[in-house]
Amino acid sequence: MSAPRSSSSLRRRIAVAAVLGLSATTALAACGSSDDSDGDGPLRVTTLGLCNEVVYWAQEKGLFADHGVEVDLVKSTGGAAALTALQSGDIDLAFANPFSTMLAIDQGLDLKWIATAYETTTEEADAANAMVVAKDAGITDAAGLNGKTIGVNEVGGINQIVTSQWMKLTGGDPASVKFVALPFNELASAVATGKVAAAQVPAQNVDPKLGLVSLGDPYVAVGEGNGLVFAGYVATGKEAKGREKDIKAFQEALIETNAAFNDPANDDERFKIASAQCKQDAAVLATLPENIYEAKVDTDALERMGAILVDQDRLDDPPSPSDFVPSFVSTK
Known part of the structure; x- marks a missing residue:
């Protein structure tokens, strides 16, 4: 037993x-x-x-x-x-x-x-995913997201888990973050309108017209070369x-x-x-x-x-x- x-x-x-x-x-x-x-x-x-x-x-x-x-x-x-x-x-x-x-x-x-x-992917140059923030938000790294709200497609899903691990590995505090679930096609616009401070999205969902920048691909960082x-x-x-x-x-x-x-x-x-x-x-x-x-x-x-x-x-x-x-x- x-x-x-x-x-x-x-x-x-x-x-x-x-x-x-x-x-x-x-x-x-x-x-x-x-x-x-x-x-x-x-x-x-x-x-x-x-x-x-x-x-x-x-x-x-x-x-x-x-x-x-x-x-x-x-x-x-x-x-x-x-x-x-x-x-x-x-x-x-x-x-x-x-x-x-x-x-x-x-x-x-x-x-x-x-x-x-x-x-x-394993290289940032080939990043297929992105942690996006508003260009004028003044957020440049994971620590800048401490205490803020991050959008993911599903609370408790892979994007939240990887984002938490990315924060942990790169100087942020995932325990301080509030995660909220939004449909994939709404995540980028939610960042642009200030509904959330950041969102973990596929590269395809990043619209340059929205004024967003990426802090990097969390999957690349978490994979650590794999x-x-x-x-x-x-x-x-x-x-x-x-x-x-x-x-x-x-x-x-x-x-x-x-x-x-x-x-x-x-x-x-x-x-x-x-x-x-x-x-x-x-x-x-x-x-x-x-x-x-x-x-x-x-x-x-x-x-x-x-x-x-x-x-x-x-x-x-x-x-x-x-x-x-x-x-x-x-x-x-």
Whole structure:
């Protein structure tokens, strides 16, 4: 029998349950939660509507069909919301991040990481994300954000966790900050109008006309020379076992999509498809840095991210990738 958890650990579990929109009782008993999926029909996959989501290309070009799997895309507001929908059986694959996934697994949820979407860059010159502030705010570093309000897409999600770690590493005090959740497409304007002092946003969401400047890419700083897994796709353990063929085909379609994305000959078409999804100018998108497209699972990066959760006292013992990455999944 495992040792009982400390009261602080239990508080962390209940807090994470609240973030996922689950009661503490539901979260702690999630291994017995119902799953209405019958293993048939299309894979229902969540999307945030971001410019660089590879599923749009795979869907538009028929790559899912080529690999023998049907996919329906379902809009979601963030990884935690997607994981909630996954547990309720409303969807089959959640577009989520490793932090939310590992926190949920620590609560007792049976989740499997079945494909990565992209990893973060390691050089500031290639920064694909930004911590933006108003140009005239007089804020030049993380310490300048102490005591202020920072916008993120999801409280308790990957952007808040990485921003907190970035502040900790670069002289700021994340405990003094108030985080508020706003939709991706409202974060930059919220900074420009003074609603928040700063926001962690994808580079695509920074509009130069708003008078914003970046303090740097928090992911580059937190990675400390290594890439992090930015986002990917999660299934329940039951779904991963029952629909192994479909899920494997889904990852294979994403791997083929990555090959197309890495071919400059496809740039015009892929930015046109992205533009239609995120309502931004294709020519502008073509000039912006991007995360690294990678559908294979980087288990070393997942290990590093588990260590960050321990460093922030969010977990005592993070789950091992060997336990939540199925053996049939392609890894790098």
